[in-house]
Amino acid sequence: xxxxxxxxxxxxxxxxxxxxxxxxxxxxxxxxxxxxxxxxxxxxxxxxxxxxxxxxxxxxxxxxxxxxxxxxxxxxxxxxxxxxxxxxxxxxxxxxxxxxxxxxxxxxxxxxxxxxxxxxxxxxxxxxxxxxxxxxxxxxxxxxxxxxxxxxxxxxxxxxxxxxxxxxxxxxxxxxxxxxxxxxxxxxxxxxxxxxxxxxxxxxx
Numbered sequence: 384x385x386x387x388x389x390x391x392x393x394x395x396x397x398x399x400x401x402x403x404x405x406x407x408x409x410x411x412x413x414x415x416x417x418x419x420x421x422x423x424x425x426x427x428x429x430x431x432x433x434x435x436x437x438x439x440x441x442x443x444x445x446x447x448x449x450x451x452x453x454x455x456x457x458x459x460x461x462x463x464x465x466x467x468x469x470x471x472x473x474x475x476x477x478x479x480x481x482x483x484x485x486x487x488x489x490x491x492x493x494x495x496x497x498x499x500x501x502x503x504x505x506x507x508x509x510x511x512x513x514x515x516x517x518x519x520x521x522x523x524x525x526x527x528x529x530x531x532x533x534x535x536x537x538x539x540x541x542x543x544x545x546x547x548x549x550x551x552x553x554x555x556x557x558x559x560x561x562x563x564x565x566x567x568x569x570x571x572x573x574x575x576x577x578x579x580x581x582x583x584x585x586x587x588x
Contacts, residue, residue: 387448391417394453395444398460398498405497406569408468413440420445429504431455437463439470458498465490465573472574480533480549481526482577487538487550488557493569506554508547514555517548518585526581559584 395415420434432451435444442463446456469486478486491506509517525533540546560580564572 390453391446391456394456395460398457399464401457401497402461402464402493406465406468406493406573408464409471410440413442413467415442415444417444417446420447422447433459435459435463437466437470440467442467454498454500458494458500461498462490462494465493465569469573473577477529478577479527479529480521480537481581483534483538484549484553485556485577485580486553488553488555489572491550491554492557492561503550505547505550507551508545509551509555511555514548514552517544518552518556556581556584559587563587 395417399413399415420432422430422434426434427447427450432447432449433444433455435442437443442460444456444459444463466486469489473482488506491503494500495502534549535541537544538547538549540548557580560583561572563583567575
């Protein structure tokens with residue numbers, strides 16, 4: 384309905400303003416596309432009615448009109464905003480595995496700090512201890528691997544990796560980095576080279 388579209392628009396704009404204030408995008412404008420989304424019950428519950436992906440200067444939001452909430456929409460926008468700014472400071476086409484991990488972790492910590500909300504199921508799939516153990520099981524060469532095959536295995540699950548392993552490792556890495564650097568602004572955090580984040584956390588472990 385028109386009223387629902389208006390509410391969705393207001394929620395998105397509010398989240399963008401809040402996110403951009405905490406982490407300015409260096410190269411506006413950003414284009415936001417909204418699509419209706421009708422997932423199965425399991426996915427609807429898991430993602431709280433909103434799914435999304437960010438690419439270059441665009442943010443694509445998939446919204447279930449029957450189950451999304453203003454909070455779930457704004458939290459998703461904040462997560463994706465962090466990605467959009469990250470892409471501008473790390474302009475590469477093909478990230479190594481550890482960069483994907485750290486990028487997802489930073490986006491979740493940013494979302495928690497800026498918008499609040501509970502810890503997401505995909506970043507809590509492993510406990511902190513499990514994530515640390517799993518990270519240690521990767522050698523430097525594996526962490527530096529590129530391509531969708533290893534990404535899919537580590538992030539979405541395979542015989543070797545539990546579903547969402549990559550998200551969980553990245554979350555605990557980013558959380559630890561944030562704890563070690565509480566005074567850094569989000570702009571400084573997102574500009575930090577992912578290899579430096581990985582190094583500083585692993586050196587403390």
